Amino acid sequence: MQAKEEEKRAFDNDRAHVFHSWSAQDKISPKVWAAAEGSTLYDFDGNAFIDMGSQLVSANLGHNNPRLVEAIQRQAARLTNINPAFGNDVRSDVAAKIVSMARGEFSHVFFTNGGADAIEHSIRMARLHTGRNKILSAYRSYHGATGSAMMLTGEHRRLGNPTTDPDIYHFWAPFLHHSSFFATTQEEECERALKHLEDVIAFEGAGMIAAIVLEPVVGSSGIILPPAGYLNGVRELCNKHGILFIADEVMVGFGRTGKLFAYEHAGDDFQPDMITFAKGVNAGYAPLGGIVMTQSIRDTFGSEAYSGGLTYSGHPLAVAPAKAALEIYAEGEIIPRVARLGAELIEPRLRELAEENVAIADVRGIGFFWAVEFNADATAMAAGAAEFKERGVWPMISGNRFHIAPPLTTTDDELVALLDAVEAAAQAVELTFAGALF
Ligand SMILES: Cc1ncc(COP(=O)(O)O)c(C=O)c1O
Known part of the structure; x- marks a missing residue:
């Protein structure tokens, strides 16, 4: 009986005082x-x-998960809040572990509170690193609900939002089931999607494009796998034109697709310039996201300051379960x-x-x-x-x-x-x- 009263109180207070994401507030009835x-x-x-x-x-x-719960409890009894300008042993361990586990040449991690802010900072870094302003992303993509991340999003969730970043442009990525290229095979879809992207790059001005942001497997917009060779083809276009490749692994990172990161399916030679992550990094036990970057991007901000930060960049209670989660993933x-x-x-x-x-x-x-x-x-x-x-x-x-x-x-x-x-x-x-x- 007491439990039912708790449920009712939670529900009533929710309806009276909680504003919900993505919803017409009068039309929902949240399960507690x-x-x-x-x-x-x-x-x-x-x-x-x-x-x-x-x-x-x-x-x-x-x-x-007892190992993640215990990691939070242990950290809570020790140190819960520390200005991100200080060193933080658990954050350092997590950064070192992610860099060592991510396939490719990476050196540093910038921690955020979730996926959208990881995307925001990744494109800001890309713009400052390249000195260019345009960013390309795919239709049928989701990159988060903050200013530029919302503009990068290539589907209905962007619509209805004011334009907060006018220098973002969309292209069609391959999706044979709803082909935008009248393709009948994965090979055709891949070839035509790459030709289309090449044209978009040419017409937007290759020298003005800082980065292409892609989900290596598209998540909430439909669970869409790229055909073999597509990510590699995009990488080649990026290399040719000095464009950065940002892999948005927020949903598919940390094992979801049977690899630590989904970009690994593109083969041993493939690596992005930046990886954005969140969610699975600590299995959602506390809000955490981040960017894994190459040494060259980190060095852009070696003697000139990076103009960006967060109060909770690598919050101890968020990185503690990440450390435990990474140990579990690494056990193989x-x-x-x-x-x-x-x-x-x-x-x-x-x-x-x-x-x-x-x-x-x-x-x-x-x-x-x-x-x-x-x-x-x-x-x-x-x-x-x-x-x-x-x-x-x-x-x-x-x-x-x-x-x-x-x-x-x-x-x-x-x-x-x-x-x-x-x-x-x-x-x-x-x-x-x-x-x-x-
Ligand atoms: C691919 C991708 N990028 C970014 C985000 C935004 O992450 P967050 O909701 O943590 O801001 C999401 C969220 O689902 C996502 O799936």
């Missing part, structure tokens, strides 16, 4: 959770739900398992489902990061959501897509239960949509 453990969320009635989207694809190491069990189960369990099951279910338009993904896209309307998608909940899964649904992105620590049995629920929810979508047609 009582607890979470591993890949499971518990409500106030004691119902358990598998966390299909790892919150906003951040809880890579699950909920209440979780990420290879994500790659293996993505290829051997999730992919075959979803492809089989797509054969049987006429409402499914496309299945795509890698590791623990999959989209099932439907030809269906909002009513049918809502029927899918209801079916998920019936089956003990809290769904992640974006428009006409299921996004399957559970914690990387999800057990084999939980994954099977999740995939069973995906199948049932997809059937509910199919039946509701077909029912509406006939």
Whole structure:
């Protein structure tokens, strides 16, 4: 009874006083959770739900992971708040560890509070480093909800916002399923997308472009994998014109795709100039983001000051769980398992489902990061959501897509239960949509 009262108080105060992101405030009814453990969320009635989207694809190491909790507790008892101008042993350890784990030649890390501010600082550094002002990013991308990050975002979430950074330009990245290039194969899509980007660069003035910002696997805008050779082709264009390549790994970094960073799928020779990260770096146990940069970018600010900073750049309570998380990633069990189960369990099951279910338009993904896209309307998608909940899964649904992105620590049995629920929810979508047609 007491628990139900707590739930009611939380809900009532939320409705009376909390302003929510991305929402028409009168049209929402936020679920209040009582607890979470591993890949499971518990409500106030004691119902358990598998966390299909790892919150906003951040809880890579699950909920209440004892090693991360203990790291925060230990740090809280020692030092909780220190001006970022001072040295901070945990922050130094985390920077050194990220630099040593990131594939490629990197030297320094600048810590932020999350993904959007990592993007803001990365493009500011790129502009100051190159002395150029234009930045290119792709349509169908999300880079955050602050000034320039919002302008970089290449989809509907940008629309309705005032233009805060007029020197950002968009191009079409490859996406065969909705090809902007009338392509019929991945090879064609890749070749034509690169030719299009080359033209955009030429017409925007190659010598005026500081950076191209790309998600190495597009996340919330659709879970879209680039065709083989695309990132390498963009890298070549960047090299040719002195443009920096910024890989936005905020959603896909730290194991989500079966590699530490998703750009690693582009092969051993590929490396970006900067990596932006957040979320999985500490599995979302405290707000943290950052930029990994090369020595040459760091040296631009060797004798001239970088005009930028944050009160909490590498906050002790945020870097402490990051240190524990990086140790877990470095132990080498979780990420290879994500790659293996993505290829051997999730992919075959979803492809089989797509054969049987006429409402499914496309299945795509890698590791623990999959989209099932439907030809269906909002009513049918809502029927899918209801079916998920019936089956003990809290769904992640974006428009006409299921996004399957559970914690990387999800057990084999939980994954099977999740995939069973995906199948049932997809059937509910199919039946509701077909029912509406006939
Ligand atoms: C690729 C990408 N970049 C940037 C961001 C913004 O991160 P934050 O919400 O921490 O500001 C996100 C958030 O989902 C993201 O997915």
